[in-house]
Amino acid sequence: MLDQAITFGPFRLDARAGLTHGKRQVRVTPKALALLCCLAEQRGRVVTKQELFEMLWPRTPVGDAALVSCIQELRRALRDNARQPRYIETLHRRGYRFIGAPARGARVADFSGLRSAGKPAPGMLVGRESELATLNEALLLARAGTRQLVLVTGEPGIGKTSLVRAFLEGAGGEDARVAWGQSAEHYGATEPYHPILDALLRACRAPDGAGLLQALEEHAPMWLAQMPTLVSASQLRLLQRRIAGATQERMLRELTGALEAAAAESTLLLWLEDLHWADLSTLDWLAAFARRPEPAPVLLVGTYRPGEAAAEGHAVHRLRDELSRQGRSRVLALAPLSSAAVVQYVAARFTPRPEAAGALARLATEVHGRTEGSPLFMVGALNELVARGLIAYDAGCWSVRADARIEDLGIPRDLWQAIERQLERLEPAAARLLEVASVIGSDFSVAALATAAGCAIEDVDDACNRLARQHRLLHAAGTEEWPDGTIASRFGFVHALYREALYERVPAGRRVELHRRIGERLAQAYGERAGEIAAQLGMHFERGRDAARAIPYLQRAGETALRRSAAHEAAAHFLRALGLLRTLPHERSRDELEATLHLALHAPLTAIHGVGSPIVEAHALEARQLCERLGDLRGGFAAHRVLWNHSLMRHAVPTTLQHARELMAHAQAAQQPVELALAHRALGCSLIYVGEHREADRLLAQGIALADLVADAEFAGYGEHPGMICRVFAAWPEALMGFAAQAGRLAAAGVEHARRRDEPHGLAFALVTAGLVYLFLRDVRSAERVATEVLALSQEYKLPQWIAFAREIQGWVACQHGDFAAGIALLDEALAQLHATGARTHSSRILANLAESCLSCGKVASARAHVDAALAHREKHGEHYYAPELYRLRALVLEREGAGAQEIEAALAEAIAVAREHQAGLLAVRAAHTLAEHWSAQGRHRAAADMLATACDPLVDAGDSVDFAAARAALRVLREAL
Numbered sequence: 001m002l003d004q005a006i007t008f009g010p011f012r013l014d015a016r017a018g019l020t021h022g023k024r025q026v027r028v029t030p031k032a033l034a035l036l037c038c039l040a041e042q043r044g045r046v047v048t049k050q051e052l053f054e055m056l057w058p059r060t061p062v063g064d065a066a067l068v069s070c071i072q073e074l075r076r077a078l079r080d081n082a083r084q085p086r087y088i089e090t091l092h093r094r095g096y097r098f099i100g101a102p103a104r105g106a107r108v109a110d111f112s113g114l115r116s117a118g119k120p121a122p123g124m125l126v127g128r129e130s131e132l133a134t135l136n137e138a139l140l141l142a143r144a145g146t147r148q149l150v151l152v153t154g155e156p157g158i159g160k161t162s163l164v165r166a167f168l169e170g171a172g173g174e175d176a177r178v179a180w181g182q183s184a185e186h187y188g189a190t191e192p193y194h195p196i197l198d199a200l201l202r203a204c205r206a207p208d209g210a211g212l213l214q215a216l217e218e219h220a221p222m223w224l225a226q227m228p229t230l231v232s233a234s235q236l237r238l239l240q241r242r243i244a245g246a247t248q249e250r251m252l253r254e255l256t257g258a259l260e261a262a263a264a265e266s267t268l269l270l271w272l273e274d275l276h277w278a279d280l281s282t283l284d285w286l287a288a289f290a291r292r293p294e295p296a297p298v299l300l301v302g303t304y305r306p307g308e309a310a311a312e313g314h315a316v317h318r319l320r321d322e323l324s325r326q327g328r329s330r331v332l333a334l335a336p337l338s339s340a341a342v343v344q345y346v347a348a349r350f351t352p353r354p355e356a357a358g359a360l361a362r363l364a365t366e367v368h369g370r371t372e373g374s375p376l377f378m379v380g381a382l383n384e385l386v387a388r389g390l391i392a393y394d395a396g397c398w399s400v401r402a403d404a405r406i407e408d409l410g411i412p413r414d415l416w417q418a419i420e421r422q423l424e425r426l427e428p429a430a431a432r433l434l435e436v437a438s439v440i441g442s443d444f445s446v447a448a449l450a451t452a453a454g455c456a457i458e459d460v461d462d463a464c465n466r467l468a469r470q471h472r473l474l475h476a477a478g479t480e481e482w483p484d485g486t487i488a489s490r491f492g493f494v495h496a497l498y499r500e501a502l503y504e505r506v507p508a509g510r511r512v513e514l515h516r517r518i519g520e521r522l523a524q525a526y527g528e529r530a531g532e533i534a535a536q537l538g539m540h541f542e543r544g545r546d547a548a549r550a551i552p553y554l555q556r557a558g559e560t561a562l563r564r565s566a567a568h569e570a571a572a573h574f575l576r577a578l579g580l581l582r583t584l585p586h587e588r589s590r591d592e593l594e595a596t597l598h599l600a601l602h603a604p605l606t607a608i609h610g611v612g613s614p615i616v617e618a619h620a621l622e623a624r625q626l627c628e629r630l631g632d633l634r635g636g637f638a639a640h641r642v643l644w645n646h647s648l649m650r651h652a653v654p655t656t657l658q659h660a661r662e663l664m665a666h667a668q669a670a671q672q673p674v675e676l677a678l679a680h681r682a683l684g685c686s687l688i689y690v691g692e693h694r695e696a697d698r699l700l701a702q703g704i705a706l707a708d709l710v711a712d713a714e715f716a717g718y719g720e721h722p723g724m725i726c727r728v729f730a731a732w733p734e735a736l737m738g739f740a741a742q743a744g745r746l747a748a749a750g751v752e753h754a755r756r757r758d759e760p761h762g763l764a765f766a767l768v769t770a771g772l773v774y775l776f777l778r779d780v781r782s783a784e785r786v787a788t789e790v791l792a793l794s795q796e797y798k799l800p801q802w803i804a805f806a807r808e809i810q811g812w813v814a815c816q817h818g819d820f821a822a823g824i825a826l827l828d829e830a831l832a833q834l835h836a837t838g839a840r841t842h843s844s845r846i847l848a849n850l851a852e853s854c855l856s857c858g859k860v861a862s863a864r865a866h867v868d869a870a871l872a873h874r875e876k877h878g879e880h881y882y883a884p885e886l887y888r889l890r891a892l893v894l895e896r897e898g899a900g901a902q903e904i905e906a907a908l909a910e911a912i913a914v915a916r917e918h919q920a921g922l923l924a925v926r927a928a929h930t931l932a933e934h935w936s937a938q939g940r941h942r943a944a945a946d947m948l949a950t951a952c953d954p955l956v957d958a959g960d961s962v963d964f965a966a967a968r969a970a971l972r973v974l975r976e977a978l
Contacts (some may be wrong), residue, residue: 006040008100009086009207011078013040019077028077031056032070039088039098046465048095071096079207083229083481086206090479090487094458099476125166126348127341128159131332135167138299138330139176143267145295149286151275151320152303154334156497157376157415160303163334164271167301177266179203179212182273183282184441190573191535191557192281192566195272196255197226204230215262220254226564228532241713248281248565248607249760249797252288259289260296267297274496275304275316281566283319290328306333336373339365346382350391350398359400363391371415376495380418387425419501422473433463434473437491438502439514441536445480447488451521452514457488464491473498482525516544523549531556538573547580551593554580558600567607574601591626595635598623602642603719613838617646637666637675641718644682649801649839653689653878656841660686674714677706681722685729689841691880691918693733700730712757720762724753728769735776736881738921738954740961744782747773764794764802771809775849776922778962784813804833805842812849820857827853844870845882851889860896867893880914884923887911888930895934904934912951922963925951929967936974945974 005014012020015037019026028036038055039047052067071088074080080087087100125132131152138148152160168178181199184191200223204213216224224231225239259268272278272286289300309316323329337345346364347357363385371377385391390401423431436453437444450460468474468491477490493499506514519540523530530537534556541550558573578597584590598619605616624639626632644659660683667679680703687696707715707723715721728750735743747770754766771786791806793799811826831846847870854863867890874883891907908931915924928951932944948971955964 008040009078011087011100013037026077028073029070032073032077035067035070036074036088036098039096040100043098043100046091046095046097052095079210081205082487083479084202084205085478089476089489091461091489094461099478125159125162126345127337128163128166128334131163131334132167134330134332135164135301139167139171139267139269142269142297142299143176145297147289147292147294147296148299149290149323149329150299150301150332151329152301152332152334153306153320155307155374156305157374157495158334158336159375160334161273161495162375163332164301164303168269168271171269176269177203177208177212177262178269178271180271180273182442183275183277183279190279190561190569190576192279192561192564192569193226193251193285194282195274195278196282196285197223199270199272201227201230211265212258212262215258218258219261220258222251222254222564223258226560228529248284248567251281251565252285253796255285256289256292259298260294263297267299269299269301271301271303273303275302276306276309276314278304278314278316279566280315280568281564283315287319287323290323291326337368337375337378338373339368342368342371342373342378345378349382351396353397353399356397356399360391360398363400371418374415376497377415377418380415380422384418384421415497416501419497423498423501423505426467430463430467433460434467434498435502435506436514437464437474438493438499439506439511440518442496442499443477443490443492445482445488445490447480447482447486447525448518448521450488452517461489464489483527483529484525486525511543512545514544515540516546519544519546519549531560534560535573538576542576542580547583551577551580555593555597555600558604562600562603567604571601571604571608574604588630591630592632592635595623595626595630595632595639598626599635599638599642602645603717606645613646617643620646633666633670634672634675637663637670637679640666641678641682644686645719648685649837649841652876653686653841653880657683657686657690673706673710674718677703677710677715677722677726678718680706681725681729684726688729688732689879689881691883691914691920693737693881694919697730697733697737700726700733704730720765721753721757724750724757724762724766725769727753728766728773731770731773732776732881735773736918736920736922738925738961738964740777740922740964743773743777744779760793760797761799761802764790764797764799767793768802768805768809772805772845775809775812778816780813780816783809787813800833801837801839804830804837804839806830807833808846808849811853815849815853815856820853824850824853824857824859840873840877841879843873843877844879844886847873848882848885848889851893855889855892855896860893863889864893864897881918881920882923884911884915884918884920884927887914888923888927891930891934901934901938905931908934921951921955922961925955925967926963928952929963929970932967932970932974936977941974941977945971945978948974 005012005017007013010021011026013036014020015033018033019028019036034056035052038052049064049067056070057066071090074088075082078087082090085099087098089097089099091097135150138150142148152164154160168180171178179199179202181195181197181202183195200212200216203209204216204227213224213230216230221239225236228236231239259270262268272282275283286300286302289298304316306317308314320329320331324331343361343364346360346367350360352360367378367381367385371381382391386393392399392401423434426434433449433453433455437449439452440448446457446461446464449464450457453460464474465476468476473494474491475494477492479487480490481487493502503511519537522533522540523537526533530553534553538550538553538557541547541553544550554573554577558570558577561567561570561573574597578594578601581590581594581597601619602616605613605619609615620639620642624636624643627635627639640659640663644656644663647656647659660679664679664683667675680699684696684699684703687693687699703722703726707721707726712721715723727746731743731746731750734740734746751763751766751770754763757763767786767790771783771790774780774783774786787806787809790802791810794802794806807826807830811823811828811830814820814823814826817823827846827850831843831850834842834846847866851863851866851870854860854866867886870882870886871890874880874886887907888911891904891911894904894907908927911927912924912931915921915927928948932948935941935944935947948967952964952967952971
């Protein structure tokens with residue numbers, strides 16, 4: 001039985017005093033306490049069930065249930081997890097092992113599974129005093145509330161992991177919590193947020209992970225939905241409904257908020273390894289985290305290899321440079337160890353006989369010269385010397401063989417040779433097993449390895465344990481339970497270089513076979529839950545030359561990336577799937593899948609390249625051609641919708657309108673409510689731009705009714721909700737036709753619809769569209785309120801198109817308040833920002849607002865230039881809805897330029913005629929009022945009154961607006977003058 005008390009994690013175990021957590025007594029039954037003492041006494045060794053029965057129930061026949069019951073009781077008391085254990089590990093059909101590491105005061109994550117840089121003993125770190133000081137300084141600042149980001153860089157084997165591990169193990173104090181995760185070489189580059197999710201999963205499963213899990217539930221539902229093993233099935237369904245249509249910006253904001261909330265209780269130290277393999281989404285979050293000005297007791301440490309990142313053109317270099325320039329990160333570039341540090345290491349590792357101390361020091365200097373101060377190379381070289389007997393251990397001391405000459409010492413010439421030499425000393429069976437393991441990845445399950453190697457799980461488990469003890473090539477990484485019930489140990493390579501070297505030794509043909517076999521076993525194990533590891537399965541089947549099985553997993557991985565709003569990773573998966581698909585023979589199912597993949601690329605490529613990107617259009621055209629050949633109405637609808645959406649802001653309005661009509665034809669043929677709602681939204685909006693306000697109003701009203709019959713979730717994959725868009729856009733024709741009250745109600749309803757769905761892009765869309773309605777109606781107060789909100793929202797979530805429109809509304813408001821210099825500058829900025837996004841639609845309205853503002857402050861030449869540009873845009877782009885206002889402004893410019901009455905009146909007559917043609921009553925009244933003022937100045941009061949009455953009479957019951965009220969007041973004055 002345990003003869004002295006031990007401390008592990010936050011617990012203290014004493015055979016007499018029992019189990020405590022801090023100052024709190026943890027209640028367990030005497031039998032469970034005895035079991036824990038038995039396991040702890042033999043820490044690290046597998047204690048068989050038979051041994052436990054003999055120790056705990058001597059001469060008493062009991063079944064497995066009694067032992068299992070005690071184990072479950074201990075796991076509850078320790079808040080341990082059978083799948084990811086920190087304290088008690090289950091070895092399938094063999095027994096149990098206590099793996100709790102001795103505590104050092106800090107509440108840190110279990111580092112039993114971390115890779116080391118080859119050091120033979122914990123805590124033996126030399127030559128890194130200044131780097132440790134920098135990390136400790138960053139920790140002090142983090143504890144004081146200043147968020148910190150430290151990037152540790154260096155070539156393979158330089159000791160990045162050893163440095164960070166030594167720092168974290170010595171972080172000390174009760175107010176520190178550590179989470180760590182690492183990028184995966186095989187599939188991490190295209191699996192979004194892989195190292196972060198890895199860290200969150202480990203931290204939440206830890207005994208003290210409840211606080212972080214609660215923070216994720218409250219602040220980061222999108223993240224919790226990506227980790228289904230942490231929640232129940234019903235909770236997962238609720239989360240998925242809650243996050244439908246969310247953006248990457250929300251994804252970034254949620255995680256930062258959750259970590260800051262979790263760090264409120266204790267300083268959080270987050271370590272992300274191997275960022276040279278990290279995905280772009282992870283780096284985006286790192287940048288977003290570092291740039292936040294708010295205080296947060298969080299220290300984030302990242303490690304990466306600069307040489308490998310440079311060779312791959314990886315974005316981590318740009319991140320490092322940008323954040324360093326801004327003073328938002330520190331960079332620790334590790335140099336090789338000095339000769340003195342190597343001598344110090346050798347003296348600490350090999351306690352020499354007094355007479356051998358000098359020889360050992362000279363040997364250390366020679367080793368430094370040969371290894372150039374590379375820690376991993378140095379350790380490998382010293383291990384080689386021990387293996388050759390040139391450094392010998394006898395009677396508790398070390399000595400150097402007297403006849404050894406430096407040229408005979410057998411030290412390898414470089415790091416790779418040192419690794420190869422170490423691998424060559426393995427027994428053939430062990431070497432073959434490790435080669436198979438390298439195909440699985442840096443970490444692997446014994447179950448997968450046993451299948452790939454064609455061996456029994458128990459034999460493979462024993463072999464991996466021996467390798468971990470004898471050669472230090474592997475480390476134990478707990479256990480893992482697969483969805484099919486398989487429970488097996490996990491191991492990992494202690495350094496990525498060992499895995500890389502072993503993988504290179506596997507013949508190409510054998511690699512293909514092994515990847516396929518591993519993929520098959522994992523697919524079988526996960527069954528219906530295979531989507532959780534879709535990227536991993538896609539990689540194995542792709543490298544296993546099984547395109548037919550790789551494609552659906554790559555497609556699912558892309559869909560997962562889209563749900564995480566990770567555009568680059570989603571596009572990469574879909575494009576890889578397309579590339580593999582083209583290697584398969586043509587048949588209907590293949591063509592159907594190709595069309596689906598082309599369409600799936602719309603969302604990520606739009607996010608990467610913009611709405612009007614030729615790349616997006618090319619994929620949509622491919623999809624349309626395939627769908628037309630296949631007679632696929634639904635696919636054809638999707639393709640036409642992409643083409644319409646692509647065209648909306650950039651192409652000429654007639655082209656967009658044609659796409660919208662084709663979209664409506666497809667929807668009417670299919671008679672599906674979702675498609676009909678989307679088609680009514682598209683055609684209604686397109687008709688507004690050509691000035692067909694009455695028909696647009698009718699279609700958008702039908703679109704509202706159709707969208708309200710459909711569940712929100714069915715629109716999640718289409719971007720903005722058509723129910724919202726149809727409402728706010730229906731306010732446009734209502735306003736332009738002169739029905740101010742109804743326009744205001746629809747605009748407010750559309751904004752409220754967007755607010756209920758908590759989606760930033762949709763809310764910005766609704767606010768901007770409502771704000772432009774208020775601009776049409778000259779409602780300055782409402783327009784100013786909306787512009788302020790949408791600008792803040794768009795800047796927070798980086799929505800450049802909506803920032804441009806917010807600037808336009810702000811500029812118009814400023815001019816209405818008489819601040820023309822600021823207003824015109826904002827309008828100019830809005831037009832430039834809009835064009836920078838590639839958009840051209842709406843240019844005529846912004847130019848009109850610029851022209852009116854310039855006229856108001858006496859800049860007639862500028863006003864002329866803006867009006868001419870707007871009319872030229874109308875002619876070229878086919879954007880007619882604001883044409884009456886353009887002709888009215890042209891008349892005002894002519895008047896200020898001193899043109900003749902006939903020319904001015906012709907322009908105003910054109911404005912009124914076009915307004916009546918478009919049934920734009922508001923713009924007709926505005927133009928009529930301007931003409932009435934012109935005629936009144938000439939003494940033609942009767943004609944002015946009659947003409948103004950003709951414009952106002954159709955709107956007598958339409959409600960009030962600034963223009964209508966001004967026109968009625970002018971009409972009263974004219975009639976009184978008669």
